[in-house]
Amino acid sequence: MKKRQRILLAVTAVVSVAALTACGSGSGGKAGGGSNADFSAKPSGTLNAWGFENADDVGQARLDYAADQLKGVKIKIEQTAFDAQKFTAATASGQVPDVVQMSSQYVGTYAAKGLIQPLDKCLSANDVTADHWYDSVIGDVTYDNTMYAVPQFYQPPAIIVNTRLLEAAGLTNDDIDTSDHERLLSAVTKLYKESGGNPSTLGLDPQVPGTAGLWFLGNGGQIMDEDGKPTLDDAANVEALTFLKQLMDAQGGFAKVKSFIDTFDMFGAENQYVKDQVAAEINAQWYPNVLAATQANITINAVPFKDKDGNPFTVASGTAFVIPKGAKNPAAACAWALNLTSDEAWQAAGDARATTIKNDPDPNRMNTGLFTGSPSADQAIRDAFVKPTGNAGFDQVIATYYDVVGTGKSFGSSAAGQEIQTELATAVTAALNGEKTPEEALKDGQEAAQRAYDQTTGK
Structure with a gap:
């Protein structure tokens, strides 16, 4: 994290209601736009994504892992922070990327207008179930009893x-x-x-x-x-x-x-x-x-x-991947997002972080773990990489965060x-x-x- 983070809940520019209504008119203003996408197709072609602004060692390791799993896909990433106005304009013009990274808190807004696609078929086509993530994390990206985003990170x-x-x-x-x-x-x-x-x-x-x-x-x-x-x-x-x-x-x-x-x-x-x-x-x-x-x-x-x-x-808090209505390559978008958040991707990220710490000349560097949004990934990383630091105070701090991560509650999801x-x-x-x-x-x-x-x- 290179910029000051004074808050746990990011507040970005509010999408204008008029713009959302106009963009959502193709689906009658209801959730569920793009639900006929074929998520079972073999990923191929070009994938256009927005996200991973200033990717660090953890982010790059996951990107490399996902790319290796999708060898037949050309992945093009615009490494940028989510911009509500830009996304709305892209949706209105029909020139949307295939996958977008945004705050989990905003998923309901776009789901309500049919601007992003429900992902139940995306998960089932790839044999992934919602229990891969904490319940609280799922709650943030579920609208009208349907999951609309693939969560990543949850730092309590x-x-x-x-x-x-x-x-x-x-x-x-x-x-x-x-x-x-x-x-x-x-x-x-x-x-x-x-x-x-x-x-x-x-x-x-x-x-x-x-x-x-x-x-x-x-x-x-x-x-x-x-x-x-x-x-x-x-x-x-x-x-x-x-x-x-x-x-x-x-x-x-x-x-x-x-x-x-x-x-x-x-x-x-x-x-x-x-x-x-x-x-x-x-x-x-x-x-x-x-x-x-x-x-x-x-x-x-x-x-x-x-x-x-x-x-x-x-x-709960964090970001998530959504697939916009009108995405040209939804199958690749789905597979990419799920690979990025798989236990294997997080293990690669854990390996990368451990290597970074080992090679850092600063003797104060320590491994505090990675909090991914997935209980299985969190536990695997803790078991593999989080060892006693030699500083009892820091060990107690690290343990406290692991103790509380499972107690999370969702803010809910709203239009x-x-x-x-x-x-x-x-x-x-x-x-x-x-x-x-x-x-x-x-x-x-x-x-x-x-x-x-x-x-x-x-x-």
């Missing part, structure tokens, strides 16, 4: 704690407990320090607004119901956002916290754990790889995020998935800034998301 969040700061404050890991708001707020207040009226040490960086959905679902709320209708104003969400506002206010307020966080050398030798700028922080599974470079100067453990009942809790995520971030930011009360912010967000849902579904 956990809380990395700065043990020397906790010990100095007379606290333990048990005090960083997201299921006990009163206890957590007390600990954060005790750990917080300021200088000149500005934060100098955060008791907890909760990574909001990006992780708001984690806090909402962990508190028993939801951002959409089982039918995909937005539920941003759920009472449990209001309660969670009210607590997050208290958490920010106890640390100088959201504006000051955000400004302070923006100064962190997150990927450098003077990161926030080295400089004792955080006592605890929610981070995705990839971040311990970054911290490894400074392991001599930090003391860390990890605790799981917990739901309101005190159980370890996480939410207005993009809009729900956008309105969620907008509402949370407004509430934390004090522009609106949590109730007002989520009410306004709900109304905007509902309008988008109604327009998209025609209901």
Whole structure:
């Protein structure tokens, strides 16, 4: 990961409803466009794909493996991040690629308009079943009881704690407990320090607004119901956002916290754990790889995020491969996506990462595993490559992420998935800034998301 990732849920440009409606008119605006594709055909010809922006050793190993399995296919990849407007324009013109990588959270939006193809026949033609992936991951790419994308990656969040700061404050890991708001707020207040009226040490960086959905679902709320209708104003969400506002206010307020966080050398030798700028922080599974470079100067453990009942809790996230309606080579697209996410491809990726670490002159490099979206691949990689590092704190951190990965819950899938995520971030930011009360912010967000849902579904 070479660019700063402050949030777990990416929010991209919202696809205009009008454009989606126009592009979806060929299927009557219903899910299921392109369902007559012959996924059982032998892959051949040219495959055009979008994805794999800045592919690293893991990505390249998987690309090489998939290409080796499809020797009769010429694979052409536009290595780019997903662009909603570009995809919509391509769909409208009929010049779509055969396969596209996008956020799992947006799959429902395109499925609802028939702009991507259902993949049940793709899986069955290749003898792949949905239990290859975690249930929570499948939930994110399932719309109207049909799977519309091939998932990849699922890097769960956990809380990395700065043990020397906790010990100095007379606290333990048990005090960083997201299921006990009163206890957590007390600990954060005790750990917080300021200088000149500005934060100098955060008791907890909760990574909001990006992780708001984690806090909402962990508190028993939801951002959409089982039918995909937005539920941003759920009472449990209001309660969670009210607590997050208290958490920010106890640390100088959201504006000051955000400004302070923006100064962190997150990927450098003077990161926030080295400089004792955080006592605890929610981070995705990839971040311990970054911290490894400074392991001599930090003391860390990890605790799981917990739901309101005190159980370890996480939410699904990641990217997935979709096959657009109108793809000229759906059979090759299907085979390519499934090969990229097979246990064998992930094993090749694990081998590549192990080689990279072995050849790296930096003695601090360590293998924290790969979190793929597939329980069988995760376990195989852990068994083969994740060994004791010699640093007990890091070993405990790595184990914590493996402990929580199976506890994930899906946000769900919606025809207005993009809009729900956008309105969620907008509402949370407004509430934390004090522009609106949590109730007002989520009410306004709900109304905007509902309008988008109604327009998209025609209901």
